Amino acid sequence: MSIIGSIGNLAVDQAALRLRLDTASRQVSTGQKAQVFGDLRPEARRAIDLRGEVARREAYANAADRALARADATQTVLSRLQEIAATMGSEALRAKTMAATGAEGLARTASAALEEVAALLNTRHGGEYLFSGSDVNAPPVPDAETVRTGPMATAIAAAVATLDPANAAAVLADSVTAAxxxxxxxxxxxxEGPGTTEAQRAVQVADGERVQVGVFANRSQDGAVATSWGRELLRNLSVMAAATPAVAATDQGWADLMDGVVTAMGAAATSLANEQGMLGAAEQRIGAIRSAHKDTLVALRAQLGAVEEVDLAQAAAEMSQLKMRLEASYEVTSMLSRLSLTALLR
Incomplete structure (x- = not known):
């Protein structure tokens, strides 16, 4: 073979080496075997499938994270509401035997609790109201800031003002009507319209797996609306907030009225405990599914890495060898070029 032919063959080999060196350099730089799926043949289809599964699992895990954060915020509110129900139920029980002069203090305490309950029911998380059902952009208690002087409280106060020794049951019935x-x-x-029958908010945490996490301000877990814990809290706190020395002086009427409040507040506290229990069970289910997704993601990403990613140490060593081979080839080409020139000058 002539010197010129040898130089030509070396040029072809050098082009191939440069292409391999470029690929090795990119792999070391990016950590990826290829820039497009087509370059991963014969494992391109497997890489596509793995990426799809990773994306699906990530979406479910993220949805679970958001649902758990929302549920945690809801649990905090429910806990405080239950505390208010228990505390004010005890205040109503104590009020049965208090002197008429203590009525004003009870009214102030109940009014403050009424405002707090209304504000708690309007709690937002992530820019959405927690207790509004699907109407997440509107507060469940529209007039929370003026709830003490709103239509319900005003109507209940008017009913309580008519209390006498024998009509406590009628006054309580009027308070239910007002609420x-x-x-x-x-x-x-x-x-009070579509929200009374719509399904609870649920989160999709797996294929065919939806977990309910929604809580309504005016509905209990058992579907009760007229006697839901939220309505009963607002109603009975309004009754207590309407207390006056004259009303408390009706003796048996006052005692009967407070008995009704105590019973209703106890039922509200129990209902709130049930709400917390149901939500807690949902949180456990979501947490378990999220953990399963995240464990699976670890395995999937490892499999995807084996298909798409390079061993950086091995790639770096290969790149170094390719550089040496290419430099040596250039030296041989240079030497042959000098020999060829010498032959031509003879």
Whole structure:
């Protein structure tokens, strides 16, 4: 073979070496075997499938994270509401035997609790109201800031003002009417309309797996609306907030009225405990599924890495060898070029 032919063959080999060196350099730089799936043949299809599964699992895990954060915020509110129900139920029990002069203090305490409950029911998380059902952009208690002087509280105060030794049951019935009436309800039009029958908010945490995490301000877990824990809290706190020395002086009427409040507040506290229990069970289910997703993601990413990623140490060593081979080839080409030139000059 002539010197010129040898130089030509070396040029072809050098082009191939440069291509391999470029690929090795990119792999060391990016850590990836290829820039496009097509260059991963014959494992391109497997890489695509693995990436799809990783994306699906990540979406479910992220949804679970958001749902757990929302549930945790809801649990905090429910815990405080249950505490208020228990505390104010005890205050109502104590009020049965208090002197008439203590009525004003009870009214102030109940008014403050009434405002707090309304504000708690309007708690937001992630920019959405927690207790509004699907109407997440509207507060469940539209007039929370003025709940003490709103239609429900005003109607209940008027009923309580008529209390006498024998009509406590009628006064309590009037308070129920005020809390449930279309013109006096403290809740939003959505909650008192479509919201009374819509399904609880649920989160999709796996294929075919939806877990309910929604809690309504005006509905209990058992589906009760007229006697839901939220309505009963607002109603009975309004009754207590309407206390006056004259009302407390009705003796048996006052005692009977407070008995009704104690019973209702106890039922509300129990309902809130059930709400917390149901939500807690949902949190455990979501947490278990999220953990399964994250464990699976570790395995999937390892498999995907084996398909798409290079061993950096091995790639770096190969790149160094390719550089040496290419430099040696250039030296041989240079030497042959000098020999060829010498032959031509003879």
């Amino acid at each position: 449930t009436g279309a013109a006096t309800t403290p809740f939003s039009a959505f909650l």
